[in-house]
Amino acid sequence: MLTVLLVISAIAACAKGAAKIPEDMKEMAQALRDNCIEETGVDPSLLGPCENGNFADDPKLKCYFKCVFGQMGAITEDDELDADAFESILPPELSVLGKSIMACKDTKGSDGCDMAMKFNQCIYGKDPANFLVI
Template identity: 30%
Template sequence: MKSLAVIVLVLTIVSLSTQLTEEQQQKIKQNREECVKETGVDPVLIDKADQGDFSDAPKLKCFAKCFYQKAGFLNAQGEVLIDVVKEKIPAEANKEEALAIIEKCKELKGQDACETAFLIHKCYFENTHKKAAEPAPSA
């Protein structure tokens, strides 16, 4: 996966303003590998999702759930653990903007925990990447 941070919601939110430590990168890689094994998802689908091409594949949805749970951001029912997410927003990030995106996306619900995690991830991706794609204001 070209940008491992994309799959983790808080890391996605702050990826515009921070660099991941080597330890964070290794943990993300480890979680990705474990979740690929657990779900049987084709890694190509993860790479495509990283670029904004979201497949409706059930295994990809369960990968999102697995990954967020390993990161500590979701419980077994697929509910966002908002206090954990807030704690992991780095000090240098735009906390107000990050919290607004979290609030917007956290209420999405799918038919099961896998779909809920997937919908939340897609929402975060679309909101953080839309912001990154906006042109800088003119002086």
């Protein structure tokens, strides 16, 4: 169950479209969010605007997204995305995100933090109505 939540986390926090975090996972999502905010030192006010495609060019925000991916085991030791892991553990409520995840699976960056940010931007670009931020 925690693994499923972590997939949700990597892609998202407040649902604005059809994709919604299952009710029974919201408490775990908040714990993940709190942990990655503490670990990276990101300003929490930078997370909300991402839901609308406004990704601040902030190193801590980039590393926040990497933290979320790391918590779910979706980043390899080489700081590459494991999109198959994402897709394979999506709960039915979030299956709509699978197409965007696979479309963005080859996203690259200068490091793991940059890749995580670019992956989120790609997901948003493919399906802004279902984009989530934890």
